[in-house]
Ligand SMILES: [Zn+2]
C-alpha cells in the first residue's frame with residue numbers, strides 16, 4: 001500500500017500529464033484539472049459531446065478512478081452503459097495513470113458509434129416494430145436498416161444518420177418493396193419531406209411561430225413508415241366498397257391506372273379502387289366538393305379535377321342522355 005505522500009505525488013504527476021497531453025485527444029477541452037476533480041469535455045460535433053468528471057479515490061491508482069459522464073444530448077441510458085464500460089476499462093489500468101486512457105476511450109466510443117446520438121429514438125423504434133419486422137444497426141456507416149413486413153407485403157428501408165445529426169438531414173431510402181410503384185414513390189417522397197421539415201424552416205414563415213430549431217428526424221420518419229405505411233396499407237379497406245383496397249397477394253397488384261381495381265391514393269391518404277372512386281366522384285351531391293367517405297376531408301386527385309359546377313353539369317348531361325335513350329327504347333318496344 002502506498003503512503004498518503006506517495007499517493008499525493010502520483011496524483012500530482014498525473015494531473016501534470018493530463019494538462020500536457022489532453023490536447024492529443026481530438027475535440028477535448030480541459031475544464032478543470034485539480035486534485036478534487038478533473039473535468040474533460042470531449043466533443044465530436046455540436047451535439048455529440050460528453051463531459052467526463054474524474055475523482056481520485058482513496059488508494060489511487062491501486063483502485064479504479066471514480067467517474068461520472070454528463071451530456072446534454074446523449075441519452076441517460078447510453079451514458080449509464082458507457083460509464084460501466086469505462087469503469088471496467090479503469091480496472092484494467094490499475095496501478096497506472098487512468099484519466100487520459102479513459103478520455104481516449106470515450107472519444108473512440110463516440111467515433112465508433114455514430115448512432116449513439118439517436119439511441120433513445122432507436123429504442124422507441126424497436127417498441128413500434130411487430131413480429132416479422134427486423135432492425136439492424138450499422139455503426140460503421142451510421143445507418144439503421146429496417147426490414148418491415150405485414151401480410152405478404154414488405155418494405156426494406158435504409159436510414160442514414162448524418163454525423164451532425166440532428167442538424168443535417170437524415171437520409172431515407174426505400175431500397176426494396178413489393179408495394180405498387182406509384183405508392184412506394186409517394187412513401188419515399190413523403191418520408192424525405194418529413195426528414196427535410198425537421199431540419200429546414202418552412203418557406204412561408206408564420207410571424208407568430210416560435211424560432212425554428214432543427215428536430216431529430218428518426219422518430220417522425222420511422223413512425224410514418226412503420227405505423228402509417230407498412231402496418232396500415234396492406235389491410236386498408238376501400239371506403240366505397242368496403243373491400244381490401246390492395247390485393248392480399250401482391251403479385252395480383254394492378255399496374256394499369258385505368259383498370260377498375262387500380263388503387264388510387266387520395267390527398268387525405270385513404271386508398272380507393274379506381275372505379276369505386278370514379279363512380280363516387282361523378283355522383284351528386286357535388287356542392288362544396290366531394291368528401292372522403294372515410295374521413296370527410298375534401299378529395300383532391302389529379303384524375304378528378306372537375307370543379308363541383310362542372311361535375312354537376314356533366315352529371316346532368318349524362319342523366320339527360322340516359323333519359324333520351326330510355327325514351328328511344330320505349331318507342332322501340
Ligand atoms: Zn372499392
Ligand SMILES: [Zn+2]
Nearest residue numbers: 268270292295
Ligand atoms: Zn380520407
